[in-house]
Amino acid sequence: MSESDPPVVLIIEDEPDVAESYELMLGDDYDVRIANNGEAGLELVADADVVLLDRMLPGMSGTEVLKEIRNRDVDVRVAMVTAVDPDFDVIEMGFDDYVQKPPTDAELRATIDDLLERGEYEDDVQDYYSLLARKGSLEAEKTEKELEESTAYHELERRIQKHQADLAEENDLLLDDTAFVGALRDLTGGPGEGVDG
Amino acid sequence: MTEIGQAPVVHRTSYDEIGPLGDSRLQSVPAGSNLLIVGPTMTGKRDLAYQALRDGFDDGSEVVAVLSNDPPTEVVEFFNGSPGTAERAVHVVDCTGRETTQPIPSWLHVSRVSSPGDLTGIGIGIAKSMNEIGQRAEDGLYLGISSLSTLLQYADPRRVFNFTHVMTGRIAAGGYLGTWTLDSDAHEPATVNTLKGLFKYVAEVRERENGRRELRVLGGPSEWRAWQPLD
Numbered sequence A: 001m002s003e004s005d006p007p008v009v010l011i012i013e014d015e016p017d018v019a020e021s022y023e024l025m026l027g028d029d030y031d032v033r034i035a036n037n038g039e040a041g042l043e044l045v046a047d048a049d050v051v052l053l054d055r056m057l058p059g060m061s062g063t064e065v066l067k068e069i070r071n072r073d074v075d076v077r078v079a080m081v082t083a084v085d086p087d088f089d090v091i092e093m094g095f096d097d098y099v100q101k102p103p104t105d106a107e108l109r110a111t112i113d114d115l116l117e118r119g120e121y122e123d124d125v126q127d128y129y130s131l132l133a134r135k136g137s138l139e140a141e142k143t144e145k146e147l148e149e150s151t152a153y154h155e156l157e158r159r160i161q162k163h164q165a166d167l168a169e170e171n172d173l174l175l176d177d178t179a180f181v182g183a184l185r186d187l188t189g190g191p192g193e194g195v196d197g
Numbered sequence B: 001m002t003e004i005g006q007a008p009v010v011h012r013t014s015y016d017e018i019g020p021l022g023d024s025r026l027q028s029v030p031a032g033s034n035l036l037i038v039g040p041t042m043t044g045k046r047d048l049a050y051q052a053l054r055d056g057f058d059d060g061s062e063v064v065a066v067l068s069n070d071p072p073t074e075v076v077e078f079f080n081g082s083p084g085t086a087e088r089a090v091h092v093v094d095c096t097g098r099e100t101t102q103p104i105p106s107w108l109h110v111s112r113v114s115s116p117g118d119l120t121g122i123g124i125g126i127a128k129s130m131n132e133i134g135q136r137a138e139d140g141l142y143l144g145i146s147s148l149s150t151l152l153q154y155a156d157p158r159r160v161f162n163f164t165h166v167m168t169g170r171i172a173a174g175g176y177l178g179t180w181t182l183d184s185d186a187h188e189p190a191t192v193n194t195l196k197g198l199f200k201y202v203a204e205v206r207e208r209e210n211g212r213r214e215l216r217v218l219g220g221p222s223e224w225r226a227w228q229p230l231d
Helices: A016-026 A038-047 A062-071 A105-141 A144-149 A151-168 A171-175 A177-188 B045-058 B072-079 B119-139 B148-154 B157-174 B189-196
Strands: A008-012 A031-035 A050-054 A077-082 A097-100 B033-039 B062-067 B090-094 B108-112 B141-146 B177-183 B201-207 B213-218
Touching: A008 A016, A008 A038, A016 A031, A016 A105, A031 A038, A038 A050, A038 A062, A050 A062, A050 A105, A062 A077, A077 A105, A097 A105, A097 A177, A105 A151, A105 A171, A105 A177, A105 B157, A105 B189, A151 B157, A171 A177, A171 B157, A177 B119, A177 B157, B033 B045, B033 B157, B033 B189, B045 B062, B045 B072, B045 B141, B045 B177, B045 B201, B062 B072, B062 B119, B072 B090, B072 B108, B090 B119, B108 B119, B119 B141, B119 B157, B141 B157, B148 B157, B148 B177, B157 B177, B157 B189, B177 B189
Parallel strands: A008 A031, A008 A050, A050 A077, A077 A097, B033 B177, B033 B201, B062 B090, B062 B141, B090 B108, B141 B177
Antiparallel strands: B201 B213
């Protein structure tokens, strides 16, 4: 996603009326793509920033589509659209969030914007890792005196402090369970399956 | 490097036998922060971490302990005899992937994750425990993660870093207290340094030639930086 292009929202929804209503709500601010079944959706997913995935689809089910998206390791966040309140189950199923049917314009936008923000957060964490890993390597290779005299090391420290402050502002979003587990899923690549108790 | 999958045998004394041990500095770390206890293998870091959890529990806080190496019964030993267990649970996220054969007391609530490498699963276990705790977390919540070294045996350093970043971030945002352990001699120095960078407070443990252990804490008041004997 570049700065100027609107984010791409892929809607996988088998009922044309419903898909069209989402497009009407979102079309002005997002680049909306529509697929009316799971197979078609998977062909478009590589370009998407956010996917709104209907749980009940003919053919491949929503959960199967999600599984395939995760298998492909696409950098995308997926919200399930469902008629029933799925509660915590949705997180364990591997979705990043959910929207209850029928969603209002505001709910839909809030969910999409929240997921886009999470994508940025995850990119920021990766940048932060690169900086800290470089600092960690320098500290392992050089003496304290050498570090003290290294302008590159001080510059690195300065950048780390700035990143740290920026990321700390995002911490509040982690108090939400879906955002917390979603961030872990995207950043640690784990399935998050098989938790009992 | 430590051997994968082999739990180190550590000489331990249980809480009841010796009473409060450790270092008052570890009990003075403020809520909303994360403490990393780092030092060579087998220097009692895990006991220091459990000690902090037990102290917090006795003071009325809730406890969630993530276990990657020890069976839940190790935690039972530490919390046996606490009056708090009469009224509230100690929560454990067991990601050892091993079956427990020994009986678990009713005050120990265990979630199981299939492997220490399933970092998302650990997060789900923590979220579930915290949902069970609910509003009571406002009275204080201690989260113990023991140990990062086991996670590093199952997941690459970047993934473990990301996990630690997200987890410490949630602990900071919620005003909880995180207590983590890491073996300094079991990984590349660069990996240890990188992970240390995520912590406001770092407690370093070292063992002297005479076998006595010493501890200092970085990140707090300057007087905490002095090495002091532990035993």
